[in-house]
Amino acid sequence: MSPIKIDVNDLTYKINPDLSTIDWTYVCELFDKVDWRTRVEADIEAAFRRSSWTLFIYKEDQLIAFGRTIDDGRYYAILADIIVDPDFQGNGLGKYLVNTLNEKLGDNYHFVNLTAAPGKGDFYKSLGWxxxxxxxxxPQGPKQKRLHTEPDPEEPTA
Known part of the structure; x- marks a missing residue:
């Protein structure tokens, strides 16, 4: 299925919005839609509330992308939960999320990291990461171990 083409000028970009206005049920649905580990509404809201920067992108009233940063204010920063609805991927929204959040962090950190979803490494490399x-x-379970680690030749296989 081809992504839905959009005019990025018709979108609404919300940086650090009032988080009480966010539909956390739909945020969790987007995590499921990209096949990430299922999130619980109250937990993901609490996580976003502890974030240094949040960015939500809407097409009309529909949330189509979001991301956030976590940091200690000086040494370490992480871009986290960079999600673009698969129906809208290919429109530059992921690039916008990553670049905008990275710009918000500035050059104040010794390390700025992110964890790429399997198969997305080339996307981040194209942005200079x-x-x-x-x-x-x-690893927090067998799926995470399988998706995010390299095989260990010294570890017995099942």
Whole structure:
């Protein structure tokens, strides 16, 4: 299915909006739509409330993309939950999210990281991001281990 083509000038961009106006049920539906781990409304709202920057993109009243940053104010910052509705991918929204959130962080940090969804690495590389060789993950389950880690030749296989 081809993405829905849109005029980016017809969109509404909300940076750090009043989070009480966000439809958290639909935010969770977008996580499901991109096949990410299921989110609980209250938990994802709490996570966004603790974020340093949030960005939501709407086409009319429909939420079609969002992202956020998490940081300690000095050393480490993370771009997180960069989500574009698959029906609207290919319109530059992911690029806009990543670039805008990164600009909001500024040059104040020693490390700015993000975790790419499987298959999205080339997208981030096209924006100038580099694959980090020293980053590790503590997998929170078999799916996360399978999707986000390299095979360990010393680990027995099932």
């Amino acid at each position: 580099k694959k980090q060789s020293t980053c590790y993950i503590w």
